[in-house]
């Protein structure tokens with residue numbers, strides 16, 4: 031390990047524009063260049079003492095190797111250590127146990143897995159999903175075909191078992207399609223603008239794709255649509271039912287829906303979660319960018335829209351569907367930004383938008399069942415300086431298996447209480463970034479805890495409500511997911527170029543200066559802000575997800591192991607893989623954390639990493655996958671008893687300057703242009 035000299039925290043060596051982590055092309059298409067505007071949170075919350083910000087920069091504070099043990103004592107939990115990575119028994123192939131040689135950083139136009147593993151493409155953009163869908167032809171796309179084919183830019187990946195014994199070798203792959211990249215989808219000049227917009231609109235949403243086990247343990251393949259009765263496309267035309275206390279609120283009513291209870295479509299679906307009752311939750315994230323305003327934003331919505339980054343500079347969709355013009359239909363914007371629930375086992379059922387889980391830039395939602403039987407959802411609002419949230423259901427989960435149990439469980443997200451997190455550091459003299467936290471109630475389904483705001487006000491304008499409770503402003507909360515083995519909760523805080531400038535540091539968001547690498551093989555340079563992200567570990571009090579207090583610690587300060595600010599749970603920094611911009615997280619049956627990344631600023635392609643979280647291996651970050659050039663890795667899912675790793679390769683080739691005719695990637699190499707696809711990796715021997 032080499033150690034770089036300490037740099038002044040706020041003195042970058044390079045000009046450090048806001049697009050610190052993603053390619054400019056991804057910024058444009060993914061989030062509408064959100065970084066070019068001030069972060070929408072102007073509340074001033076979470077600004078702790080500058081003194082802490084300076085103190086926590088000191089590298090010496092991060093040297094404590096005994097962090098894992100210290101945290102165990104803090105949490106007071108009887109935690110069963112996750113199995114450390116060790117030699118696999120021959121033929122076993124379980125990804126949580128098997129030893130592997132980490133994939134080195136690279137810029138290949140390929141999915142790379144360690145020696146001894148294989149990976150197969152399961153389904154690509156354009157592959158038929160519904161019976162009768164035409165074969166994909168990039169030169170003959172139509173909106174009608176897109177609505178029956180696999181959508182663009184796959185993100186969340188869930189796998190739901192089928193109940194019949196005869197289906198035991200099959201399962202339903204449920205996938206989000208977050209956004210579209212028109213310049214990579216269409217041959218230049220081939221389509222008129224309206225047709226192109228309509229195809230892009232149909233290429234958003236979700237897909238349900240039946241898959242079946244392949245010949246090698248851990249492998250899976252797509253079932254032809256004619257044999258797949260559960261296959262489904264959710265598009266911009268799919269009718270959703272609005273549930274919870276804000277359903278029917280006047281602000282949800284539009285000319286097309288005077289009830290305020292029926293919304294067509296879901297947008298910018300990012301991450302998600304599969305519930306214990308076999309449905310899939312999906313987060314509507316950067317929905318602000320889909321709304322135009324031909325004649326300005328009505329004054330009564332200005333404060334709300336500003337807090338949500340809704341500027342009226344949209345994608346021109348109002349030209350083909352007037353509901354996307356805020357000047358005439360401002361309420362349409364309130365109908366997006368929710369957690370949606372889809373029941374893939376019931377292909378004809380209307381998916382639902384749950385107002386009880388609040389409205390913000392939802393990354394995803396992951397459920398635990400608390401000791402008292404309540405369903406608890408952990409939620410992240412993916413914006414620089416925004417918050418972590420939690421929902422606790424009013425009613426209890428029914429695990430009896432009785433005929434009506436599933437119907438009951440499907441109502442759990444309609445009543446309960448929504449909370450926002452405040453994290454308090456305990457000081458840095460202990461050598462660890464850690465402290466205590468409180469879940470502050472915002473509203474139940476009957477009582478608002480925010481003075482001056484009704485229940486519906488809190489749910490429709492959750493960011494404005496949360497601002498009034500002084501929660502902690504975080505570095506872009508992405509996935510927040512409970513570990514089913516140790517009961518702790520892991521939050522990916524992907525990065526924040528403005529930490530230390532737009533927001534002062536605090537002990538939970540401590541890095542104001544970080545090292546990046548302009549290209550592979552080049553030396554590290556120091557930039558202001560948190561460029562490589564963290565993984566935060568939350569420990570519910572008493573191991574109870576319904577508790578309103580918790581302790582926390584920063585498990586990973588991501589980056590290059592040679593960079594002074596990085597920290598890997600106390601593990602030896604000379605023996606870990608570089609990791610940058612954690613985004614989605616999941617767990618294998620041994621309780622190891624798996625992390626995918628979005629926006630690597632260390633010169634390598636993005637990828638997926640395995641990280642044990644307890645025992646001597648705690649913090650041993652090892653890279654298991656790299657994805658092709660220009661892509662991010664999404665939705666990792668370790669399933670089938672730990673034999674299979676599913677993941678989504680999103681926006682391959684999305685590099686500034688690339689076009690359909692001059693692509694920066696041709697992965698998966700079935701065409702001469704890139705196709706976002708879902709992949710499964712497994713042991714080959």
Ligand code: FEO
Nearest residue numbers: 300315393412508
């Ligand atoms: Fe779609 Fe928060 O990334």
Ligand code: CA
Nearest residue numbers: 457458462464
């Ligand atoms: Ca501390």
Ligand code: CA
Nearest residue numbers: 300301508613
């Ligand atoms: Ca994400």
